[in-house]
Amino acid sequence: MPETIATPHRHPHRNPRRLRRSLAALALSLCVPGSLVLAQPQASMVSVKVETANMRQGPGTGTAVLWQLHRGYPLQVVDRRNTWIKVRDFEGDEGWVSRRLTGRTAHHVVKVPTANLRGGPGTGHRIVGKAEYGELLRTLERRGDWVHVRRADQQKGWIARRLLWGW
Template identity: 60%
Template sequence: MHSNHILPALRRLTMGLMVVAAAAGTAAAQQMVSVKGSVLNMREGPGTHTQVLWELKRGYPLQVVERRGRWLKVQDFEKDQGWVAASLTGRQPHHIVKAPVANVRSGPGTRFRVVGKAEYGELFKTQEKRADWVKVKRETGASGWVARPLLWGW
């Protein structure tokens, strides 16, 4: 008699744990990092013996796809993937322009005046986020607001 009640409860517990594990995997996959040093090599595999695919500059945002020891498999805004040393990444938020051109505005909305333009692939330091807008800062020190759908990063 007891086994009839235990088995369904055990199944529910197992399913619940699988859902929690899947959610944890998704959360890890959504983690973002950025390049901490002046330049970072994105490699073909997890190790310095593997081929360098790209050199990424300071602040470049990356989405963590997988972890293997001291290495992170990452993806950039164009969905290119490679491996980077975790110790060379940080948690300073940055964004990249993913649209062909983006207006940089004086405030968080289309009613604010355009103070500049940003082109595809331009890198910004993230200063603030409000709803669908991100306040960003250029290397030159100039800052402004860009519509979030035109950007990739965090």
Template identity: 45%
Template sequence: MPILPKSFVRHVVLFVFIILFPTFSLAEMVSVSGDNVNLRTGPSTTSPVRWRYGSGFPLQVLEKKGEWLKVQDFENDTGWLHKSLTAGTGHMIVKVNKGSDEKINIRSGPGTNHKVVGMAHYGVVFRTIEQKNGWALVRHESGLEGWILRSLLWGF
């Protein structure tokens, strides 16, 4: 019986894992569709409201129960909202500088050598246009478009 190289065996195991278990590779994300969308304590319109989110707010799906999604936001708050109030449109939120007046740079290109075209503070939501080399091209509802270092953002 031939002996297979360890690297070959590792590659085969990795390939099988990726093919058979794709749900482990990426968490499901959604964005809020609508303004003043209620995040509830349970999967029902009679459950108390925990938070209200604005349009585009990105959320990670933790669980599904019928037409309801248990979600988590970038501050690790969790709750339930109806699936009809979400979309698969990519959005990101600034996750750094909480409790400070510091802002992050929005640049004309994907790199620190590009001109600053705007700034944003903690909690600002952007529509995701493109991701490239650790940077995200985003657009704010005001129309401002530019690149932000991906590690400063949370979402998809």
């Protein structure tokens, strides 16, 4: 029997598919000696669809603004409350954003000090530019472990997915 089993902290009984995944993960963990199963649902992503959006301390315009997010900024949805969504950014910071200010346009953020922008999806392709930590990139295509992106200056290239955070 495993030492630790992590279960979803959100009400799995409200979503039959999530409950089935959790039960399947539990069953698997009981069959594999010493296994640790993290039965968490895959989080959904959104991006800011307006020029700027306020990230707030709580769900509502009466709560403090923590910071502003710019168009395209990707966010991981961690909770929902009426017309508000609780989100997490690439650095793990959390806050609330009005759902109507978000959309489904895929973007990534560079999560390493410097990432090579390449002419094709692989290290065999020449470096055509560099992207810096925190830089916002529009996602054009995903191919295996590589993401085709466009920078704010319109330069396009491929970056290894492990160097990015987002969709």
